[in-house]
Amino acid sequence: MTTLSRGRQRLAQQVIDQLRAQIEAGMLRVGDQLPTEPQLEATFGVSRTVVREAIADLRSAGFVKPIQGKGVFVANPKSQSVLPLTPVEIKSIPETLELLEFRMAAEGEAAAIAAYRRTAEQEAAIREANRRMANLIETGQQTVEADYAFHMAIAAATNNRFYVDVLRQFGPKAIPRGQFPTLPEANDRDYLQKVYAEHVEILSAIADQDPDRARQAMRAHMMASQRRYRMLSEQQ
Numbered sequence: 427m428t429t430l431s432r433g434r435q436r437l438a439q440q441v442i443d444q445l446r447a448q449i450e451a452g453m454l455r456v457g458d459q460l461p462t463e464p465q466l467e468a469t470f471g472v473s474r475t476v477v478r479e480a481i482a483d484l485r486s487a488g489f490v491k492p493i494q495g496k497g498v499f500v501a502n503p504k505s506q507s508v509l510p511l512t513p514v515e516i517k518s519i520p521e522t523l524e525l526l527e528f529r530m531a532a533e534g535e536a537a538a539i540a541a542y543r544r545t546a547e548q549e550a551a552i553r554e555a556n557r558r559m560a561n562l563i564e565t566g567q568q569t570v571e572a573d574y575a576f577h578m579a580i581a582a583a584t585n586n587r588f589y590v591d592v593l594r595q596f597g598p599k600a601i602p603r604g605q606f607p608t609l610p611e612a613n614d615r616d617y618l619q620k621v622y623a624e625h626v627e628i629l630s631a632i633a634d635q636d637p638d639r640a641r642q643a644m645r646a647h648m649m650a651s652q653r654r655y656r657m658l659s660e661q662q
Contacts, residue, residue: 437472439653441480444470446657449489449500460490460498482620483650487657492616522602522655529600530648532592533577537628537644538637540583548583549633555579556625563618570604576625577601580632580644602651606658624650 448454461469466477481498484490491501540548559572577600581589598604624647631640 437470437476438479438483441466441470441472441476442483442653442657445480445484446489454500456500456502458500459496460500462497479620479650482617483653483657486614486617486654489657518605519655519658522605523652525596525600526602526648526652526655530645530652532589533580533648534641534645536581536584536586536589537632538641539586539589540580541632541635541637541640543585544583544632544635548579548585552576552579552583552629552632556622556629559625560622563615563622566613566615568613569618569621570598570601573601573621573625574598580628583632602655620650621647 445454445460454460460466460481463474463477466472467474470477481490485492485498488501490498492498540552544552555572555576555578559569559576562569562572574597578590578593581593584590593600624643628640628643628647631643
């Protein structure tokens, strides 16, 4: 699972890079329809999961736009109604990337430690936080606090107060989308479902007491956020 997770992230980035290059070179123009998922799988030699991760990231960055019942079409990120970001949001992008880099190291290890130290009660707390986030997504409510609670529950499950203290110092600000209210993904159900699925992978590894898999699942979760905010930075 560790190798598969790491490999999937790398392949998703390759698909993102190649599709972006085609868009920026004019090979795929604004309004053009992207090939279907099976066609993209065959073109890039990757799985459907990898294709969907790449499309989700391109969508959150404004490069593509899905139209229900028709497909996914090339969009112009510069023309999105919510872009450009506010000056305050633009200024916070470098700090967000630095925070994600730090969290990748700290929370990757926290997830690994939680996998072998967590008690049944602590596992239940992680599970409950994730369930609460799923319910909020379903009802269209804000999820930042629930997302933060999920990560705090993992920190608590390390039974090492320093992990808790560090994450508590950041507060809900640790969840990047809370700092970018003009971004479509802040309330985009498909995007939030992807975040939830990443949480499920982390929770599953902790529940199975698999430290390596938990570490990689958390790192993959952070890497996905890094990709999105790097692309966002390049658009400004």
